Amino acid sequence: MQIKVIYSLIDNMVNFKDKNMPAVIDKALDFIGAMDVSAPTPSSMNESTAKGIFKYLKELGVPASAADITARADQEGWNPGFTEKMVGWAKKMESGERTVIKNPEYFST
Numbered sequence: 460m461q462i463k464v465i466y467s468l469i470d471n472m473v474n475f476k477d478k479n480m481p482a483v484i485d486k487a488l489d490f491i492g493a494m495d496v497s498a499p500t501p502s503s504m505n506e507s508t509a510k511g512i513f514k515y516l517k518e519l520g521v522p523a524s525a526a527d528i529t530a531r532a533d534q535e536g537w538n539p540g541f542t543e544k545m546v547g548w549a550k551k552m553e554s555g556e557r558t559v560i561k562n563p564e565y566f567s568t
Contacts, residue, residue: 484523487512488531499540507562513552522553
């Protein structure tokens with residue numbers, strides 16, 4: 460349920476006809492930035508949410524890059540361990556590498 464709301468908000472914030480793709484990445488990083496970014500390791504729910512967001516961005520054809528995530532993390536002072544996890548998951552999603560979402564119930568249709 461939670462991820463459906465996030466998908467809906469991201470979809471509503473971006474005009475896909477204009478291909479304004481940086482806006483969708485910015486909005487996704489806003490959601491991730493609202494997590495406990497001061498912790499070195501995200502909670503299980505936040506991990507699943509972040510992985511789901513990265514998967515969705517890849518499906519849209521605009522995967523979040525390590526540079527996008529690192530720039531936002533530096534700007535907002537995220538914990539380096541948290542940032543490293545986010546960058547790693549985004550890279551896995553972008554490459555198509557197998558990634559396990561621990562709480563898939565947040566992403567069911």
